[in-house]
Amino acid sequence: MIRDAINFISNATVDKQLRFLCYKGSEEANLLELLSLAGYTFTLSEFDDAIVQHLFICKDEDEADNIKQFQLWFKQL
Numbered sequence: 775m776i777r778d779a780i781n782f783i784s785n786a787t788v789d790k791q792l793r794f795l796c797y798k799g800s801e802e803a804n805l806l807e808l809l810s811l812a813g814y815t816f817t818l819s820e821f822d823d824a825i826v827q828h829l830f831i832c833k834d835e836d837e838a839d840n841i842k843q844f845q846l847w848f849k850q851l
Contacts, residue, residue: 776824776827778815779823780824780828782809782814782821782824783821783824783844787840795808795809796808796809799851825842825844
């Protein structure tokens with residue numbers, strides 16, 4: 775669900791434990807499954823749509839850059 779992807783982006787940008795869960799998921803090759811168990815059920819396409827929505831509501835260029843960096847980090851997992 776796109777709402778889960780939006781919530782994930784909002785939470786993971788500030789929650790170290792959630793980011794550690796992402797690292798664990800990438801190591802075990804089941805990132806989206808682990809995120810689903812944590813309450814964030816979304817597809818990669820929904821993640822991309824959520825990034826676009828976040829970029830539309832950014833207040834300044836620094837905030838948009840942080841979202842773009844988060845997107846790159848997540849895609850590299």
